[in-house]
Amino acid sequence: MLKGVKLASILAVASLALAACGSSGTTAESAAPTEPAAAAVKVGMAYDQDGKGDGSFNDAAFAGLSKAQADLGVEIKEVNSGASATDATREELLTLLADGGYNPVIAVGFAYSTALAAVATKYPDTTFAIVDSVVDAPNVGSLIFAAEQGSYLTGVIAASASKSGTIGFIGGMEIDLIKAFEAGYIEGAQSVNPDIKIESKYMGAAGDNTAWNVPEKAKTATDGMIANGADVIYAAAGGSGLGMFQSVKAAADGGATVWAIGVDSDQYTVPALAEYKDIIVTSMLKRVDVAVYDVIKAVVDGAPLVGINNFDLSKDGVGYSTSNSAVSAFTAAADAAAEKIKSGEVVVGTTVK
């Protein structure tokens, strides 16, 4: 029996160790500045969930970090919180970075809000930044994006491209952050065609972390929308978005004229989605890369960006991509809408009416 207990404990310990390897997969990448400055800025970056490789949000943050590494010669360290992260584990990660002298420390994702608020007070001399959330502390820069404005433009494009008068929206987790995408999209579409029919579907309720990882469900939901006549679908659903592309591609292969709209990064150019690029008419760009780069640059320049920084259309913080030439027929309408938003003539709401 004793043997059994021993084995059980070994198994348990081994599994925890492996789980730790997997979740916080720390990849310290030494910087490669041409002349290692004595006081090189060390940037700590904490991704949420599985981090890079989503072809979307986290990759955009990484792009900003890489640019800073190349242009400014900063030293970088990246950590992931892992899917089963709690506020306590996120706090540990941020403490680890701040303790290691990383400054700024950038937390990617709203999930870090609570943890960051706690850690920021303990390290008043470190500059922190958080993407997609507002943390009220003197040394924290809150990087928020006017996703509703960018989504308004994709809504304009969707309504202009739609021949059926029905368009669709696939959301990840049903939270205010994603609802703002939906709200802007609907408003934009209605500005073109007041009678347009918009079908929305979320992959999971608030708190259901699986919502971002279920492409097969997003595919089914999109199939349903297309069956009901939708011919342009916009997904803001993280890793689940792939299913939307698959469904639209299948419908296009079947001879239907249908378009997909990507999100966060320019998904037309994402290698992992190369198979689907032809049906991606545009992507709503959320320039997390711009924001991350700006934060790092500000610290390098000695004037940290703290407080609320709203990256909206006027700051090029959001927008839409034009890498697929198919979008050219609709850019005039989208650009006109963008001008109206910038001038304040149109104010886009963040809640679905």
Added chain:
Amino acid sequence: MTYLKSRRFIGAAFTAITILSITRTITGNGDLTSTVTIAQALVFASPIALAGLAGIWAERAGVINIGLEGMMILGTFGAGWAGWQWGVWAGVLAGVAFGAIGGLLLAVAAVTFGVDQIIAGTAINLLALGLTKFLAILLFTDAPGGGQAQSPPIKGDIPTFTLESIVEPLTALHEKGIFFVSDLAGLVAGLFYHLSLLTIITFLLFVMTSYLLWKTAFGLRLRSAGENPWAADSLGVKVVQYKYAAVVFSGMLAGLGGAYLSIASTIYRNGNTAGRGFIGLATMIFGDWRPGGTAAGAIMFGYIDTLRLIDTGNQNVKGLILLGAIILFAIGGIMLRKAKRNSAIGFLVLGSVMIGAYFSATSFPPEVAQVAPYITTLLVLATASQNLRPPAADGVPYRKGDHH
């Protein structure tokens, strides 16, 4: 015996279609029994059904398999890893093999070393989660089309079959909206529409399990290892070997379920199982540790998931509420006939509340549909727990020579 059984099955199927048909007629929502809904429900049900079947194999041999989720995760990973490089069938085999490794691990811990089965299973869940994430970073980060959290696309497709000669006329019949007939037509057409070879294999595995475990000497011995291993041992049954075989096969089935999921998503993605291993375990309990009931439970989960996802304007959720109410009334009626007054009143009151909700509210949050299968499982467990009978020695560590 078989005559009685098939009569009961036909009766149950008849009742189910009638209830669906009543709901469809009242709501006027053709989606409830449409060809596409049924076909998609089978796709969502299959991985859950395979996990449930995996549970049956392990638990019938007396080993509680909480590690189903972990074995499924290993299966999704195996399918993504091999499927990306050598094609979809290599993916299926690798998914099964990876699941088998998970099963073997549980067998070594639980059977050979007599470790508490819940702890061993939980360890496998944690191990699989961590290991696959670690390996995904290692193997997929630099692969073209892959990333830290997902594999490149799996190459090739599993063949699917559509029997046009059956589907087309039946779908047309479904659209006519005739009571019962059209619904039956939609259900049958759904079975032959985009039917994946893997779904057929899943079905055959259920048939094979029913036969092997309940109609052969092998099955009797295997089940005896789960009912009373000491008695089985005294009659010369090699209990440990049977337990090993059952648990490893359980892992293979869970791995196949994982592979099915990865192939449906065309990639491996961290967290894609989304708790389906545990749902499989729930369907097994729902199904009283038997293949038929387990399949029914899995189809219920798949059906509700599908309706929620292909829903437009929340009509399907409304339909489900009514469906639930009618089912509750039906069960209440049966309880009344069996003179179980208290249970009957409970069901009838609950049914009335749902009917009231159906007619008073214009729309329902989609979350209602999401939690519906769990509530149903809880209801079944709460009301039928007297009749559910797990294997007698389920979860009891067995040591040869021990007396009990």
